[in-house]
Amino acid sequence: MKKFFVIIIFQLFIIHCLAQNVGIGTTSPAVSAALEIKATDKGVLFPSLTIPQRDAIQNPASGLHIYNTDERCLNKYDGLFQIWDSYCNPKTVTIQISQDVTGGIDFYNTYAKNYPGITRFAIIVEPGVNVISGGYVADPIFGTYPVPALNFGTMPSSPCEIRVINYGNIVGGGGTGGAGARGATGDNASCIANAQAGSLGGVAIVVTQYTHTVIENYGTIAGGGGGGGGAGRNTTGQYGGGGGGAAFGTGGVGGGTTTIFFGTCSNTPVAQNGVDGIITAGGAGGTGANSGGNGGKGGNLAQAGASGTGNNAGAGGAAGITVLFGGTGSSGIIINNHGSGQVLGTVQ
DSSP, X not given: OHHHHHHHHHHHHHHHHHHSOEEESOSSOOTTOSEEEOOSSOOOOOOEEOHHHHHTOSSOOTTOEEEETTTTEEEEEETTTTEXXXXXXXXXXXXXXXXXXXXXXXXXXXXXXXXXXXXXXXXXXXXXXXXXXXXXEEETTTEEEEOOSEEOTTSOSSOEEEEEEESSEEEOOOOOOOOOOBOOTTSXXXXXXXXXXXXXXXXXEXXXXXXXXXXXXXXXXXXXXXXXXXXXXXXXXXXXXXXXXXXTOOOOOOOEEEEEETTEEEEEEOSOOOOOOXXXXXXXXXXXXXXXXXXXOOOOTTOOOOXXXXXXXXXXXXXXXXXXXXXXXXXXXXXXXXXXXXXXXXXX
């Protein structure tokens, strides 16, 4: 019985101790503080991490603190927007994209230039939203390529941190299907043309050496599919079908009879046009006429388009790049997939 009472008293003592506030350098910590530290010759030292080391922390708790050795400043984690804030530059601009964007987003000229001095941005692509590239841009290094869906390549040369939380689709636009062979014997010779190739798929994201970009991806990030190649003529065929459009791409025009009016050629399709692509798949190629070949199918996301059939058929367009690094010594991009999040295509 005596042993039993000793055990009970010891357990009550432990419970009492665990319920007390903890003090370091003090025997009477504040009642409202779980931990109080007092010192006149020492401080509190947080773990020192570089930015890549910090961003490698798995599932950081909201309010987690570290000392950022690259920035030489304390950082804290904001769990709501999944971004690290700095005590030296605590302002983080949050941008929510809640509607489809076709034609791509030039991040600097659309958003960042409106916030001078800000070096941290959080971008939220809401569920079901499609951010799609479109059009083309000329670059002195990479040549001509489709406008990216999300372009950080125009950011100024001062370093910045960008965190993207993607619940939707950030994808390169689909390549256009190539036109089928047009014109036949008896048509104006200057207007007769062989099949055309499908065009290149669009780029999803461009980053530079000035942007440290982290993406928490719950949706899809992918380069665009290539357009299907237009169909050529067979030995006795005349009109090739148009190539299918890639995902989000437009189908190519089917070949047909041609006329010339005031020096301009026109095509009246006889063969079928290629089918436009949708988000999940490229469109089918058009069927040729008068024994002409069939257009190639447009590529799915991050896939090349198929070539058309027939003589001198057009080649399928190449798949678009998923992430393109602009410039030398890029700090790169970190993509963390969550749940059904997926990244399709090449990173270069």
